[in-house]
Structures are given as C-alpha cells and as structure tokens.
Amino acid sequence: MxxxxxxxxxxxxxxxxxxxxxxxxxxxxxxxxxxxxxxxxxxxxxxxxxxxxxxxxxxxxxxxxxxxxxxxxxxxxxxxxxxxxxxxxxxxxxxxxxxxxxxxxxxxxxxxxxxxxxxxxxxxxxxxxxxxxxxxxxxxxxxxxxxxxxxxxxxxxxxxxxxxxxxxxxxxxxxxxxxxxxxxxxxxxxxxxxxxxxxxxxxxxxxxxxxxxxxxxxxxxxxxxxxxxxxxxxxxxxxxxxxxxxxxxxxPGRTHPVEIFYTPEPERDYLEAAIRTVIQIHMCEEIEGDILLFLTGQEEIEEACKRIQREVDGLGPDVGELRCIPLYSTLPPNLQQRIFESPPPKRANGAVGRKVRTVFEIQFGFVLFHYMVWSIEIAHLNNLCLTVTLNGIFLSIYLVSHACSSLFPAFFSQIRSEK
Structure with missing residues (x-):
C-alpha cells in the first residue's frame, strides 16, 4: 500500500x-x-x-x-x-x-x-x-x-x-x-x-x-x-x-513529494525485514542514490551492517557495490567522517553503486538526508523507561507514536523527492 x-x-x-x-x-x-x-x-x-x-x-x-x-x-x-x-x-x-x-x-x-x-x-x-x-x-x-x-x-x-x-x-x-x-x-x-x-x-x-x-x-x-x-x-x-x-x-522551506510504502502486516522480525528491504532496493532500483536505515541502537546497527555487507558481497559482480556505513554518537570522530565519502562508482555493466547509512536517531538523518533517495524506518525506538515494580530505569524497545513517525516524511520532503 x-x-x-x-x-x-x-x-x-x-x-x-x-x-x-x-x-x-x-x-x-x-x-x-x-x-x-x-x-x-x-x-x-x-x-x-x-x-x-x-x-x-x-x-x-x-x-x-x-x-x-x-x-x-x-x-x-x-x-x-x-x-x-x-x-x-x-x-x-x-x-x-x-x-x-x-x-x-x-x-x-x-x-x-x-x-x-x-x-x-x-x-x-x-x-x-x-x-x-x-x-x-x-x-x-x-x-x-x-x-x-x-x-x-x-x-x-x-x-x-x-x-x-x-x-x-x-x-x-x-x-x-x-x-x-x-x-x-x-x-x-x-x-x-x-x-x-x-x-x-x-x-x-x-x-x-x-x-x-x-x-x-x-x-x-x-x-x-x-x-x-x-x-x-x-x-x-x-x-x-x-x-x-x-x-x-x-x-519558509521548500517541499518535494515523498512516496510512502507500508508493510501489509506488522513484521515479527523488523531487523530482518529492514535488511531484506535494503538488498531489494539495491538490486532492483536503477536510480542513483543512497539509502538511510533507521534502527534502535548501536548493537542493531553493527549487526545490520555486517549482514548487509556479507549478503551483497556474495551476490557477485552483476550487482553494484554497496558500502554500509554505521553512525552513532559513541563512534570515534574519524569513523563518523566516513559518512561523507563518495558512493562507490558504477560497474562496467552499469550496475549502480550506493551507500547505506545506518543510524538510530532521526537527528542524524537531518544531517545526511541531502544525499538520500530511500529511507527505511522500522517504527521502533529504544529509550529509557522508569518502572515502579522493578524500582529502576531500563532500556526498552517500543513502537513509535503516529506523531513521531510523521516527522520523517515532513523533514525529508524539504530536500528532495524520496521513497
């Protein structure tokens, strides 16, 4: 839909x-x-x-x-x-x-x-x-x-x-x-x-x-x-x-159309679904442009980068090169600078090279979305929660609100047409 x-x-x-x-x-x-x-x-x-x-x-x-x-x-x-x-x-x-x-x-x-x-x-x-x-x-x-x-x-x-x-x-x-x-x-x-x-x-x-x-x-x-x-x-x-x-x-800002696709049903394993979506976009879309993937934290980001890179590398030379770059606040500054590298060039057969930037805060996306054509949002957040029964604070993953999810198309529409 x-x-x-x-x-x-x-x-x-x-x-x-x-x-x-x-x-x-x-x-x-x-x-x-x-x-x-x-x-x-x-x-x-x-x-x-x-x-x-x-x-x-x-x-x-x-x-x-x-x-x-x-x-x-x-x-x-x-x-x-x-x-x-x-x-x-x-x-x-x-x-x-x-x-x-x-x-x-x-x-x-x-x-x-x-x-x-x-x-x-x-x-x-x-x-x-x-x-x-x-x-x-x-x-x-x-x-x-x-x-x-x-x-x-x-x-x-x-x-x-x-x-x-x-x-x-x-x-x-x-x-x-x-x-x-x-x-x-x-x-x-x-x-x-x-x-x-x-x-x-x-x-x-x-x-x-x-x-x-x-x-x-x-x-x-x-x-x-x-x-x-x-x-x-x-x-x-x-x-x-x-x-x-x-x-x-x-x-005022300037606006561009943003096309939004939803999954027909909620995904039990949102990380697996996000990885499959990244690979599908890279293999099927001929338009040049990078992918922005939002996840819930550092552990998921590093796991997703390893799995995406491993699967794309195994597809052979017929598929364009894909470079997966993580970004989170505790990453050393010299590694954070990798997000500004140029995307991989096209292969001899015309296959498009791209970058996948994986982040866990929408604020990081505001810096990066100038280069993006596709963004994947899993609609989950990892945040501190206070519990009375356990008498403490812990990290919990939960679904984002409708108001929060509406921020993504609203902000991305300011730069360029996006899916």
Whole structure:
C-alpha cells in the first residue's frame, strides 16, 4: 500500500520590532553608528555576489567551484531574506529566526553574520554557531568551508569534544553547545565573538538551555554582542519572551513529494525485514542514490551492517557495490567522517553503486538526508523507561507514536523527492 503526501509550508513575512540596546556605556560599543547599518544594507541589496574575484578571508582568487556553489546558494529560500536579516541584526541585539529544514539557515545565516561582523568591528571578531551534535558541527563546517572557498581548519573550523579543528585564522567556528560553555569558563564575556548563533534551539538540550541563560546575562554587559536563536519549529514564542520580546523572522522551506510504502502486516522480525528491504532496493532500483536505515541502537546497527555487507558481497559482480556505513554518537570522530565519502562508482555493466547509512536517531538523518533517495524506518525506538515494580530505569524497545513517525516524511520532503 502506498500513498503520496506533499507537505506545503506557507510563506509568511518576517516580523520585525525594535529592541533597545540601552545606553552605550562601553568603549567597545562607541564605534557603532547608524551609517554603518545603512551601508551594510545597501551592500547586501545592490552588490552582486558574482562581481567579487578575491576572497576577503584568505586573499586568494575565488575558484570555479565557489561560483558553482554560489549559484546553488542563491536558490535557497533563505536567500530572499538576506536584506531583511541584515536590517534585523543591525537593529536588535537578539534575533529569533524560524527556518524550515532545507531553507539554508544553518549554512547561510552564519556566513551573513560573518559578513556583518567584518564590516562592523575594527578589530577581529569571530562568529560562533552551536550545534547539539558533533556530527552536525563537523559536517556543516565542512560544507561552509567549501561555500566560502577556504580550507577547513583555517578560516572555518569546528570544535567538538576531543577534537579542535581551528587555528588562529579561524573567523567562523561551528561547535557543540557544550564546547561553547567550556569557552565561557575561561572567557566569561565571550569577547572573541561578535555574533553567537544557537542552532536547533527547539531541541532544548541541557547545554543549550544553560547557554541561553548565560548569553542573556552577557548581553547586559556586552551591548555589542549579537545573538541569533535559530529553530526549525514555529513555536518560537518562548524564545522571544525569554529575550525580552526579541523580533521574529520566519523563513519558509521548500517541499518535494515523498512516496510512502507500508508493510501489509506488522513484521515479527523488523531487523530482518529492514535488511531484506535494503538488498531489494539495491538490486532492483536503477536510480542513483543512497539509502538511510533507521534502527534502535548501536548493537542493531553493527549487526545490520555486517549482514548487509556479507549478503551483497556474495551476490557477485552483476550487482553494484554497496558500502554500509554505521553512525552513532559513541563512534570515534574519524569513523563518523566516513559518512561523507563518495558512493562507490558504477560497474562496467552499469550496475549502480550506493551507500547505506545506518543510524538510530532521526537527528542524524537531518544531517545526511541531502544525499538520500530511500529511507527505511522500522517504527521502533529504544529509550529509557522508569518502572515502579522493578524500582529502576531500563532500556526498552517500543513502537513509535503516529506523531513521531510523521516527522520523517515532513523533514525529508524539504530536500528532495524520496521513497
């Protein structure tokens, strides 16, 4: 049984309001002037991004790949709001931005903030963008470094637990929210940054909530610091209220049809059914594209990868190469980077090569689904449960709710057509 769902997200205009910064009592704030704001807005609206030939961040000439990526960037939904964003950022100390998945907010907004900081501060200030997960911080930093035509670890870098891929030249840093908290221990006012962005704020991790409280206090002492809170959900009223009625910008996403297939009956062995589905897709589908498989935990992921790889390797050279890559939070960072490898090439007979990425959290899928054509969801979760009879907490596998399962087509529809 199958049905096609198209999820349309209505476009709404951003709402702006003036937020008073209060008196300028600090010497570092005296250089701020309305003329500077006007100049930034005019540059954003009148200057074509294709006219620049020299990269302002490393002094080198832009490569052909830079302009190729730029043509894709300007087609993102968020690009239409660049002028409005500059104006809102200039006039308010805190901005709340709601952008649907696929709008481009995670990659484009920090670059605009860096452009604003470069034209605003006489001394070097960096831009920090927090992510709730390590793999997101690494992958987005890699993408932004390519879009800015700079080397990862130099002008653009990332900082996660046990790994610091930055240098003295870094002006754009993606990091986990916990790492920014650590920096706050040695630099209480976070003086190194001109703009701090809290991405995926709707997930409300403990570190993100603590950061919001910390940044709220810092903004009282640093009137020059700009805060951007980014969320993928429309329920941003709490963030606005917390930051004294901060203005809200809403950026719509783009949608594509997603075709959904259900099993006729519940599967007794969902792992076996998922493995059979992966192999069937790889053997029967001629369309190029990777497969995303959601399972319940590390043990299932490793078992599935071994079984899938063993069975496909035994099919012979008539079937395209299949590379099964696991991803979970405790995997070492160097092994997590394998998810960004290119898929295997076609064989001489035209058989398509693919990758299967096996994950157990939908949040990992948000980072990876740009490359996906098929996703397989087993509708089971592994979570901590509290039991009164046993007087303890244990892990239990249970069926997901209808509301949770509806997240998958809703989020995947933002990037490309998918099954």
């Amino acid at each position: 199958s049905s096609r769902h198209r999820i349309d997200i209505g476009e709404s205009k951003p709402r702006r309001s003036r937020f008073s910064d209060g008196p300028d009592n600090h010497a570092r704030d005296r250089s701020r002037s309305p003329d500077n704001h006007v100049k930034l807005k005019q540059n954003a609206s009148n200057k074509s991004p294709f006219t620049a030939q020299t990269n302002p961040y490393n002094g080198k000439s832009f490569s052909a790949k830079y302009f190729e990526l730029l043509r894709k960037r300007i087609k993102l939904p968020v690009w239409e709001y660049k002028e409005n964003f500059f104006q809102t950022l200039s006039e308010n100390q805190v901005t709340v931005l709601v952008g649907e998945t696929g709008s481009g907010k995670t990659t484009q907004i920090p670059q605009w903030c860096l452009e604003w900081v470069t034209g605003r501060y006489p001394t070097k200030k960096a831009v920090a963008c927090t992510q709730p997960r390590r793999v997101a911080a690494m992958s987005v930093a890699q993408r932004v470094s390519e879009e800015m035509d700079v080397e990862l670890g130099q002008e653009v870098g990332y900082s996660i637990r046990f790994e610091d891929c930055t240098s003295s030249r870094t002006v754009m840093k993606y990091m986990t929210d916990g790492m920014l908290l650590r920096e706050g221990m040695s630099d209480p006012l976070l003086e190194a940054y001109g703009v701090i962005l809290l991405d995926e704020a709707h997930e409300r991790t403990l570190a993100t909530d603590i950061l919001m409280g910390l940044l709220k206090e810092i903004t009282k002492q640093r009137l020059d610091l700009k805060i951007v809170v980014m969320s993928a959900t429309l329920d941003a009223g709490k963030f606005q209220d917390y930051f004294h009625k901060a203005p809200l910008m809403t950026v």
